[in-house]
Amino acid sequence: FVRFFLMAWLCGVIAYAGAAAAKKFARNLVACLAGAVFSSLLYMLKGIIELMIGGSALVPAFVANIPKLMTSPPNIIIAVVVAMALLPALQKAMNSTSFGRHIAEK
Numbered sequence: 082f083v084r085f086f087l088m089a090w091l092c093g094v095i096a097y098a099g100a101a102a103a104k105k106f107a108r109n110l111v112a113c114l115a116g117a118v119f120s121s122l123l124y125m126l127k128g129i130i131e132l133m134i135g136g137s138a139l140v141p142a143f144v145a146n147i148p149k150l151m152t153s154p155p156n157i158i159i160a161v162v163v164a165m166a167l168l169p170a171l172q173k174a175m176n177s178t179s180f181g182r183h184i185a186e187k
Contacts (some may be wrong), residue, residue: 090144092116109168113161121153 094126095112096103103109125146 082129084120084127085125088116089121091119103172110161110165113164114157117157117160117164121149121157125149 091111092115095115096109098108103112128149129139129142130156132145133139167177
């Protein structure tokens with residue numbers, strides 16, 4: 082849960098930085114990429130920490146998480162493509178709410 086909250090926070094900070102208000106395609110793409118990479122790194126770090134709490138050393142815990150590292154790039158690409166495809170519909174829905182208009186004004 083914390084991983085997704087941090088990912089969303091990072092995406093929002095990047096997309097809404099300055100006066101962008103999440104209206105610039107390039108900034109939104111960078112926000113999606115940064116959030117997906119950050120989430121993947123936290124997912125791998127969580128796996129390493131869990132194994133180390135269970136008694137494993139750092140190197141074996143890292144090696145055990147290599148499959149996660151190998152599947153992350155395709156997952157990141159898929160997530161960014163889907164997010165960017167859904168972005169116009171999500172922006173329209175968000176801007177139709179008072180909360181979305183309030184965020185866009187700041």
